[in-house]
Amino acid sequence: MSEAVPRIEYIGRTAVVTLDNPPAHVFTASILRELAAQLNALEADPAVAALVITGAGDRFFCAGDDLNMYVGVNPAEARELTRLLAAVITRLHDFSGLTIAAINGWCLGAGLECALACDIRIGEAHAQFGLPEGRVGLLPCGGGTQTLARQVGAGWAKRLILCGETVDADTALRIGLIEEPVPAGQARDVALALAEQAGRQSPRAFAASKALIHANHAGDLETGLAREREAFGDLFDGSDAGEGVAAFLEKREPRWDHNRSRST
Known part of the structure; x- marks a missing residue:
């Protein structure tokens, strides 16, 4: 197996998935396929009640997609690639147990979208958060345009997506992007403690409560992901995506090219 494949460790009834594609743990097509398969297997395992996702080392949680995936692709191929990320995002969002992102460093692009798909986010003090896709002619294609505004409000979502702003852990806490900031090296342990707390809950009460909380969020994630795929693919029917990735x-x-007319 490739060293880039995410690692899985079992601690009690919690599965810890560690992204491990140095240096920045970016997603390739093969990593996304493997991660989706791993998450599906964990969902089907009755011994797993909670899931913690984190990054190896102390610098990166995940810096997003490997942009080499998008070199020379056409709109249809770009949309097909986004389906790989959508499969991961959907499984994290719909996972029956508690899901926690233990964010141990830079959390960008698809990495932040994975964190947003989790129930709870724990961020270490040095972590940085952003959706910088616009700087390379792309847009968030893993639910970012849908889930970020629900989490932090439209204004901050626009700052991160439309202005390409990154925020530190203190700001992330203030705007509601993370639930708890912790010192460096402690996100995993705090996440495991929360998972253990959740394991003491009534399974039926937990399942019903999680379903009710999800139902209270306006909008449908599957529909939003489909819209993002279409819009993402459309970017490759022009020069921006190719120029941004190449740059x-x-x-x-x-x-x-700022002289082209704006879409209506």
Whole structure:
């Protein structure tokens, strides 16, 4: 098996999934496929009552997608790639047990979307959060445009998505992006303690309560993901996506065409 495959460790009835694709734990197509399969297997395992997802080391939770995936793709191929991320996001969101993101460093793009799909987010003091896709001619395609505003409100969602702003753990706590900030190296342990607390709850009461909380959130995640896939693919029917990805990979500033008319 590739070293990039996420690692799974079992602690009591909690499964700890560790993203481990150094240095920044970015998602490739093969990693997303494997992660979706792992999450499906954990959902089907009656011995697993909670899930903690974190990153290896102390610098990155996950820095998002590997942009090499999007080099030279057409709109249909781009939309197909987004389905790989959607499968992971949907499984995290719909997981029957408690899901906790133990955010141990930079949490960007698809990494933040995975964290948003979890029930609870614990962020270490040095963590940074953002959805910088617009800087490379892309947009969040794993529910970011749908779930971030529900979590932090439209204003902050627009700052992170439309302005490409990143926020630290203190700001993330203040705006409701994370539930608890902790010192460096402690997110995993705090997450495991919360998972143990949840394990003391009545299983039927837990399941019913989680379903009711999800139902109270306006909008349907599946519909939102489908809309994002369409919009993401549309970006490849023009120059912005190709130029943005190329500029990032070539370590230069993108040269946008600002003379084109805006979409209506």
